[in-house]
Amino acid sequence: MSPAENDSARPLVLAYYFPNWHRDERNSEWFTPDWDEWHLVRNAKPRFPGHRQPRVPALGYFDEASPGVAEMQIALASTYGVDGFLIDYYWYDDGPYLQRALDEGIMQARNRGDVRFALMWANHQLLDIFPAPDRSPDRLKNGAIGREAFEAMVHHIITEYFSSPNYLTIDGCPWFSLYEVGTFVSGMGGLQQASDALEWFRQQVIAAGFPGLHLDLLVWGFGVLPEAVTVDDDADIVRALTADSASSYVWIHHADMADFPFPQASAQALREAAFADYERLAASLEVPFYPNVTVGWDSSPRVAQSAPFAHGDYPRTPVWDQTPQEFAEGLRRAQEFLREHAPRNPIVTINAWNEWTEGSSLLPDRDHGLAYLEAIREVFGEPRPLDVANLADETIPPSTIDSPVREVR
Known part of the structure; x- marks a missing residue:
């Protein structure tokens, strides 16, 4: 399903979807039985005067x-003009992680055709920041996977996802975003090997009956997550990996904390x-750059609540609690950016759905x-009206989060 070409009136609006709001076997093993990230949301506390925590959904x-929950989320998205979800997709050396939100939720929803979806491979190091202790967090999984694991992922996503009508x-060409380009290159063993792996990926997509692969690279200058790998020259690596577009995940990737x-x-x-850096990228890249609009930023729930909230490495970063009016201004800036640069397929990404x-x-x-x-x-x-109160009453099962909140000290 492709966006309309040359639609200057309205871009395609794609929201990043973070799938850690369900039970996962790995989380149960690493943390506590039936743990999910709602525990951190419920456990969050105000860390300074006026701090808007906890956020209550x-x-x-x-x-x-x-x-049923997926149907509710899809109905909300389609009603308010979110055209699709860019799913944060995790695949490590031993296979997928956090996949049930997509496989058992979104793909089984009766109204799944009302929104598009695509994968954004979140290939960063998986660290224990759930919550982060008052020390360097432990690494749970290495994001730099090798060629064998990469090929297993490619076969899986072509078979299971690319063939989906939405x-x-x-x-x-199916859209596929790559989050941490430097980590991918490292796992493949170098830039040439990374380029070869992506060319093999494209050929597999063509063999499956598509005209090609739309490869989108996320580009950013400032690493936020611990052990994040950044690249020195966005234009060179976008060219070397033959990307079709570039985009952004979140505003804080474009500013020094x-x-x-x-x-x-x-x-x-x-x-x-962020928009100043977007202009730099649009001028330097040979492919379209799609702007991101970020709702806000407050990673304090991922800091152990018994530890001091002092300025330091992620997640101890400043808070940007943006009002809806300020968010709307960001959307207007993105709209102006697209009108100025006029990509053939205008797209805005939003951080984030959840x-x-x-x-x-x-x-x-x-x-x-x-x-x-x-x-x-x-x-x-x-503009289409929706009664959220009725949705909450009729389609969302009661919370079953009764296990103790885990806190690392």
Whole structure:
């Protein structure tokens, strides 16, 4: 399913979807039985005067692996003008992680055809920041996988996802985003080997009956997660890996955290820094660059609540608690950016649909309700009414989060 070409009136709006709101076998082994990240949301505390924590989801602490919950989320997205989800997809040397939200939830929803979806391979190091201790976190899995594991992932996603009628395609080519390019290159053994692996990927996609692969590389200059791998020259690596587009995950990847006050900073200043870097990227890259708009940023729930909240490495970064009105201004900036640079297929990404523990969620909370989603409809269109209260009453099962909250000290 491809976006309309040359649609200057409305870009395709794609929200990143973080799938850690269901039970996962690995999490149960690493943490406590039946652990999911709702525990950190519920356990969050205000860390300074005026700090908006805990964030309370208006729709409850639901199990996203339920098809009924997926149907509710799809209905919200399609009603308020979110055209699709870019799913944070995890695959390590021994296979997938956090896949049930997609496999058992979104792909089993009766209304799944109302939104597109695509994969964003979240190939960063998986560290124990759930929550982060007051020391260097332990590594749970290595994001730099080798060629054998990469090929296993490719075969799986072509078979299981690319063939889905609502998988996002550009000119018929399935979209695939790569989060941490430097880590991918390291795992493949070098830039030439990485290029060879991606060319093999493209040939597998063509053999499956598609005209090709749309490879989107996320580019950013400032690593946030511990052990993040950045690259020195975005243009060179985008060219070397024959990418079809470039995009961004979150505003803080485009600004130096040391330049902002702690514990809370200006959302306007962060927005200006991000869009200034977007202009640099648009001028230097030979492929379209798609802008990101970030709802907000507050990773304090991922800090052990018994530890001090002092400025340092992720997740001890400044808080940007952006209002819905400020978020709408970011959407307008993205719209202007696309009109100025005029890519053939205009796209805006949003961080995020549900990054609750990083303070960036379009889903309604008890403070702002539907205001962030309404901002999308206000700026880009798609006016269709929806009764969220009835959705909450009828389609979301009661929370079953009864196991103890885990805190690392």
